[in-house]
Amino acid sequence: MNPIKISIIGNGGVGKKAFSFQFCYSYFIEEYDPVMEDSFRKQVVIDDEILIIEILDYYYDDEWNNRIKQRIYEKTDGFIVVYSINDKYSFNKLENYLKEIYKFKKTDDFPIIIIGNKNDLEDQRVITKEEGEEFAIKYFCPFFETSAKTRNNIDETFFTLLREIRKYPFDLDSNSKSNSNSNSNSNSKSNCLIF
Numbered sequence: 001m002n003p004i005k006i007s008i009i010g011n012g013g014v015g016k017k018a019f020s021f022q023f024c025y026s027y028f029i030e031e032y033d034p035v036m037e038d039s040f041r042k043q044v045v046i047d048d049e050i051l052i053i054e055i056l057d058y059y060y061d062d063e064w065n066n067r068i069k070q071r072i073y074e075k076t077d078g079f080i081v082v083y084s085i086n087d088k089y090s091f092n093k094l095e096n097y098l099k100e101i102y103k104f105k106k107t108d109d110f111p112i113i114i115i116g117n118k119n120d121l122e123d124q125r126v127i128t129k130e131e132g133e134e135f136a137i138k139y140f141c142p143f144f145e146t147s148a149k150t151r152n153n154i155d156e157t158f159f160t161l162l163r164e165i166r167k168y169p170f171d172l173d174s175n176s177k178s179n180s181n182s183n184s185n186s187n188s189k190s191n192c193l194i195f
Contacts, residue, residue, distance in 0.1 A: 003041065003054040004165055005075055006158070009097050010082030011090040015117040018148035019082065020055045023158055028149050046162050053162065073104035078111035078165040080157060083132075085116045085145065086124035091131070098139055111164035112141045113157055120147040 008016045021029050024040045040055040056076065081097050083090040094114065102108040116132040119125075129145055136143030142160050146153040 001050075001052055003052040004077050004162065005054050005056060006078050006080060006161060007056045007072060007076040008080045008082060009101075010117075011084075011087070011093055014082045014084040014087065014090045015148045016057050016082055019080075019115075019117060019146065019154065020057050022148045022151055023154050024055070026151070028151075044158075044162070046159055051162060053158070069100060070104045073101060078113075078161045078168075080113050080115060080161060081141075082115050082117050083127065084118045085127045085129075085132075086118055086121050088126050091116075091127045091135075094135060109140075111161060111168050112139070113161045113164070114139070114141045114143045115153075115157055116143075116145045118147060118149075119145040119152060120149045 008020060010016055018029055020040050021027060024042045039057065041052065042055070043050060043052050045051075056072065079101055081094060081101075083094055098112065101110060101112065114132065114136040116127060116129070119129075132145065133143055142164070144153040144157045144160075146157060148154065
């Protein structure tokens with residue numbers, strides 16, 4: 001069984017590694033090297049189907065060359081794009097990340113979830129939930145606010161993405177899209193899940 005590859009993308013310090021660690025091990029890590037690349041693997045059962053997922057957690061740098069980004073993006077079956085609710089800069093970078101995904105996947109209709117992490121830090125919030133929802137609606141992506149610390153919406157995020165991946169016309173074995181959807185665009189998405 002080939003694993004489903006999920007890439008978690010976002011600025012340093014938004015909690016990507018803690019988010020992945022919490023999902024895989026039900027444990028919150030407070031200190032880690034934010035620039036260390038890592039991957040996690042977990043078996044899950046979703047809708048009575050056993051799936052192996054591999055979570056790819058990279059430190060994304062604007063100075064990475066396109067060849068490196070293309071190699072990472074091409075092998076990814078679905079993306080979780082993360083900002084922190086207490087970091088305006090991380091929110092402002094979301095559009096850049098999405099445009100890169102669309103460029104390297106050669107489509108603007110691909111399984112992507114937007115999450116606003118660290119919603120346990122309500123007293124430090126600078127991005128409202130409504131701002132996150134509006135951004136996700138603009139790009140036809142499901143949206144969650146999450147907390148790697150309290151585990152809020154962690155499982156829901158991954159399971160929603162896995163369901164998006166499973167219904168997407170995408171051949172996981174060959175990492176190539178089916179011809180029937182080669183000219184798709186974001187307008188073909190009919191709904192946007194907000195949590």
